[in-house]
Amino acid sequence: MATAKEAAPRSTIHVLGSGSLGLLMASSIRRSNPTNPSAVTVLLRPHHKERVLSPRELRKVFRQPQGAGFVPPPQSIIVALQPYSNQIKSANIQLIDLSAQLIGDESTSDQPYTEIKTLLLTTKAQDAVAAVQSVLPLMDKKASRIIVLSNGALAIQEHLASIVHPSTSIVLASTYHGAHRGINEQELARLQLSDSQRQYLYPLVHAGLGYTYVEKGHDDVVQILEEAGLRPCALPINEMKLMLWKKLAANCVINPLTAIFKCRNGALLITYQIETAWKTLITTNKANKKEIPWETCQDLMADVIKEVSTIALAETRHMTDIDVDELSPERIHLFVQAVISETAANHSSMLQDIFAGRRGTEIDFLNGYIQDIGKSKHGIQTPANSFLCSQVNQLLQTNNSNV
Numbered sequence: 001m002a003t004a005k006e007a008a009p010r011s012t013i014h015v016l017g018s019g020s021l022g023l024l025m026a027s028s029i030r031r032s033n034p035t036n037p038s039a040v041t042v043l044l045r046p047h048h049k050e051r052v053l054s055p056r057e058l059r060k061v062f063r064q065p066q067g068a069g070f071v072p073p074p075q076s077i078i079v080a081l082q083p084y085s086n087q088i089k090s091a092n093i094q095l096i097d098l099s100a101q102l103i104g105d106e107s108t109s110d111q112p113y114t115e116i117k118t119l120l121l122t123t124k125a126q127d128a129v130a131a132v133q134s135v136l137p138l139m140d141k142k143a144s145r146i147i148v149l150s151n152g153a154l155a156i157q158e159h160l161a162s163i164v165h166p167s168t169s170i171v172l173a174s175t176y177h178g179a180h181r182g183i184n185e186q187e188l189a190r191l192q193l194s195d196s197q198r199q200y201l202y203p204l205v206h207a208g209l210g211y212t213y214v215e216k217g218h219d220d221v222v223q224i225l226e227e228a229g230l231r232p233c234a235l236p237i238n239e240m241k242l243m244l245w246k247k248l249a250a251n252c253v254i255n256p257l258t259a260i261f262k263c264r265n266g267a268l269l270i271t272y273q274i275e276t277a278w279k280t281l282i283t284t285n286k287a288n289k290k291e292i293p294w295e296t297c298q299d300l301m302a303d304v305i306k307e308v309s310t311i312a313l314a315e316t317r318h319m320t321d322i323d324v325d326e327l328s329p330e331r332i333h334l335f336v337q338a339v340i341s342e343t344a345a346n347h348s349s350m351l352q353d354i355f356a357g358r359r360g361t362e363i364d365f366l367n368g369y370i371q372d373i374g375k376s377k378h379g380i381q382t383p384a385n386s387f388l389c390s391q392v393n394q395l396l397q398t399n400n401s402n403v
Contacts, residue, residue, distance in 0.1 A: 012114050013040045013224060014101075016131050017122035018048065020179040021149065023204050025120055027079045027096040028228035037073035039224075041099040041114065043135060044077070051077055051200050052100050061197055062095065073099035077202055080191070082183055084206040093187055095201075104134055115140045118147065118221065124349070125152035125365035129159045136164065145169040147214065147221065151251055151349060152365030154244050172215045172240045174247055177230065178208025178346065208343075215240045238319045242326055245312040249332045250339040251366045252308055253301055255350035256388040259361065260395060262351065266344025269337070271298070281391075292387070303384035304367075305332050311370050314378045350392070357399060363392045 015026040026040045033039035044052065053061060055072040062078065076097045085091040101114070117140045123131045128150050146168060148156050157170050164170065183203035193201075212225055216234040225232035235243065254265055261267065261277045268274055278297035285292050294300040309329045316322065325331060353361045367385040374380040 011117050012038050012099075013118050013120060013221075014043055014114075014116045014135075015040060015120045015122060016043045016135060017120075017124075017127075017150070018042055018044055018202075019122065019124070020181055020204060021175070021177075022120070022122035023079055023098075023202055024177060024179040024206055025122060025149070025175075025228075025230070026098050027081050027204065028206075028230055029224060030096055030098055031081075031094070032224075032227040032229070037076075037097070037099050038114070041073075041101050042077065043101050043103050046102060046104055048077070048100070049102060051202075052102065053077070053200065058097065061200060072097060075100045075102075078200050080183060080188065080201045080203045082187060082205045084209045086209070090184065090187055093183070093191060095191070103138070117144050119144070120147050120149060121156070122149050124353070124360075125150050125156060125362040126360045128152075128156045128365075129163065132160055133163060139165065139168060141165055141167060143167055145171050145218070147171045147173050147218070149173050149175055149212075151255075151362050152248070152369065154241070154248060155365040155369040171218060172237070172244060173213060174240075174244060175212040175230070176208075176210025177206065177212065178210065178343070180205050180207055208346075213240065213243060236321070238316075238322045241316065241319075242322050245308070245316070245327060246332060246335050247339075248366065248369070249305055249308040249312070250336045251362075252370060252385060252388070253304055253336050254340060254343075255348045255361075255366055256363060256392050257297070257301070258348040259350040259354050260388075260391050262354070264344065265340050265346050265348060268301075268340050269344070294384070300384055300387070301336075302329075302333070304388065305329050305336060307374070307380075307382040307385050308332065308370055310380060311374050311378065311382070314380070315373070354395065354399065359396070361392060361396065363389055367392075 013029060015022045022042065026042050029040040052075050054075060058072050058076055077100045079096040079098055080093050081096050082093045083091040116135060116138045121128055121132065132146065146160060146164065148170065150156055153172055153174065157172060160170050181203050183205050188203065212230045212232045213235050214222055214232055216236050222232045222234050254268065257268055258265055261274065274297050282292050294303065306329045309327055309332050312327045313324060316324065316327065350361045350363065367388045370385040371382050371389060374382040
């Protein structure tokens, strides 16, 4: 299980969101704190209950030695983590025990809770506000902070500001690490686990090594992330916002288009392939008596970027210590192209939502955010982003009607 150098006990980091990003953050922190099970706790919904183990159950189910100095959490889940490797040969899978706390479960309401001082928010954007609302009673009323790592952080921050206690800080952050749940079955077989053991596992692959950026002023969190190998960097608030605007632009292009065309990110760089799919979309819309004003998909992408640039410049015009040229359409276009190239093999989070048959996506916190603040705050129309909102919502409606 977790093995690493011993670390001095600190206040618990609570992770809200048990998807790939949340489990990567939590398991990385736990690996660097093998003798401190309270270093990090994952907050889980009641449907995870059957996979949460007590120390006695942990010893019964996973009989192998856990290593010198191992201390089990009061309640735990088991992550089968395949660490990042830049070699052809995959890294060996490690079993990581994570402290787990069930929330919103009446049957565990009498159990002691650790008051939340630092919350890493890693949920899907569309789930973020409701998820935070569910743990507000557990937040430290004197001083707490929510570190927003979810996509659409700029929009989420605005929503959270209206519901949290005045003493709670909302901290902007962003990570470029890649993770997914599709662990290689042959690699997993090497652990020689029984079916009864496998049913408890949360498989996780650290697929891409990146950096994690956190708003300046939270040195303790930066240190924890550094020890966990998550390569953090503290940025002044205005630089953080500049980065998030550029990341938002990339998400506004990549997420909806890959969801609509059901393709990997890299397909957006293959002109023939994407324009063929675009012509099919135009034909389909014409059949439904809907005209698309963009002749090519490249034209649409350019307009999406121009609209994000216009809104970003309007939102940051009061900032005097940033290079506003970074938010020009030309610079953002280069940034988006680079992100597509670097993540060419990835399935976007929105496409994963579509494949999984989920009833919602992050569209309202990405293109929808541009549409809403453009109109309500600046009186600016954003037809390209509005078009993508309508196309994704139409896709969702079709999917849901087929369920």
